[in-house]
Amino acid sequence: MTSTTTARMHVLSGLLNANRGVAMIENSTGTRLAALFTFVCIIFLLSAPARAEEIKKGLKLVETKTGLVPELCHEELSEWVILPGTRIKAGLFRYIYGSSFNARHNVEEQDETCKAGLLFDDALYYVDYPDPGGDTNFGVYKDYFLMDSFAYMASHNRTMYLFRYGKESARLLDQIGVAAPAKGVWLDFMSVSILANKPGYKRSFDKSPVWMDIADIDHDGRPELAISIVRGPYWTYYDRKFNLFIEIKDERLRLDLNPALYRPLFEKERKKAKGKRFKPDAYYIYGFLAGEFTLDKVKALLKDELYVAEAKRDFKKHDAEYYDQYESVVPLLESRDKWDYKFHYHGGESKPIDDKPEELIKYEIKRR
Numbered sequence: 001m002t003s004t005t006t007a008r009m010h011v012l013s014g015l016l017n018a019n020r021g022v023a024m025i026e027n028s029t030g031t032r033l034a035a036l037f038t039f040v041c042i043i044f045l046l047s048a049p050a051r052a053e054e055i056k057k058g059l060k061l062v063e064t065k066t067g068l069v070p071e072l073c074h075e076e077l078s079e080w081v082i083l084p085g086t087r088i089k090a091g092l093f094r095y096i097y098g099s100s101f102n103a104r105h106n107v108e109e110q111d112e113t114c115k116a117g118l119l120f121d122d123a124l125y126y127v128d129y130p131d132p133g134g135d136t137n138f139g140v141y142k143d144y145f146l147m148d149s150f151a152y153m154a155s156h157n158r159t160m161y162l163f164r165y166g167k168e169s170a171r172l173l174d175q176i177g178v179a180a181p182a183k184g185v186w187l188d189f190m191s192v193s194i195l196a197n198k199p200g201y202k203r204s205f206d207k208s209p210v211w212m213d214i215a216d217i218d219h220d221g222r223p224e225l226a227i228s229i230v231r232g233p234y235w236t237y238y239d240r241k242f243n244l245f246i247e248i249k250d251e252r253l254r255l256d257l258n259p260a261l262y263r264p265l266f267e268k269e270r271k272k273a274k275g276k277r278f279k280p281d282a283y284y285i286y287g288f289l290a291g292e293f294t295l296d297k298v299k300a301l302l303k304d305e306l307y308v309a310e311a312k313r314d315f316k317k318h319d320a321e322y323y324d325q326y327e328s329v330v331p332l333l334e335s336r337d338k339w340d341y342k343f344h345y346h347g348g349e350s351k352p353i354d355d356k357p358e359e360l361i362k363y364e365i366k367r368r
Helices: 003-025 029-047 234-240 259-273 281-289 295-303 305-314 317-322 325-334 336-343
Strands: 061-064 067-070 089-102 107-119 123-127 134-141 144-150 158-165 170-177 179-182 185-191 224-230 242-249 252-256 360-364
Touching: 067 107, 067 123, 089 123, 089 134, 089 144, 107 144, 107 158, 123 170, 134 185, 144 185, 158 185, 158 252, 170 252, 170 360, 179 325, 179 336, 185 325, 185 336, 242 259, 242 281, 252 336, 259 281, 281 295, 281 325, 295 305, 295 325, 305 325, 325 336
Parallel strands: none
Antiparallel strands: 061 067, 089 107, 107 123, 123 360, 134 144, 144 158, 158 170, 179 185, 185 224, 224 242, 242 252
């Protein structure tokens, strides 16, 4: 007999004895009501499921032909990958962190989350960090592996991990998350892929994994990948969106502000804006990062009364009250020196770039 069952029996015994005592003293309406209450309590205690005294926390396992292995959070083919040339499966894995009582169905339910990890034949290496979410993008460059996911429980915020892997093990080198370099400035991101830019592509219909586009773009011996920065209300995404470049440097994810990377982007925006009154944020941001505009020049352009009036007319009238382009661009550019550091600010505390990332846990798999 479990301690939970024993405790129930003690409670039932106490209720019955108390009821008998009352019945011996007085046979009244109040006594009958007390007896009815006792009977209801007994029925409830007997029918309620035994609550777990200790919740088993850890990876959720699934039975396979070769033994128990960690279970994927998402079975969709777009949410996990086999790393090229290996048998390593990478993605998000289920993790039990507690339980809650579902009063409606009168059952105890497990509370689950997901952990980013790499599954080898004999072990899973996973990040001991809150749920990274889903809609995961993947990237491979030599023996580096990257993944970034959308955190469903934290608005659009994404987390990107940088791993390095061998034949039998992996290391977590770095991670970045949404940056807040200045008051009111939020730099949420998603890694850029060639597939996502194809006309007519919709992730919800395409079941293949989304791979990042990683290459040594500026020929400095270090690979770069572009991240798309999304800010503000969804109706201003188009006019406020721009790209930044992240490079793998000294086994860390570092923001790459090499002007050569941003000049082609500025030229593209300049051609698109030719003959138009209103120019999106990217025009000024790329111009500043490419060295075409000074900060004072950007301020002067966006403060020009004629331009402000024309921009508001060009922008959708019902959205104009939500969109001050000067406030959208200038505080962002003024905080440029903090961008790299702030992408490493996560978990509610400052994480200096030189600090170690979150712990990578090794879970050994017992094969039959």
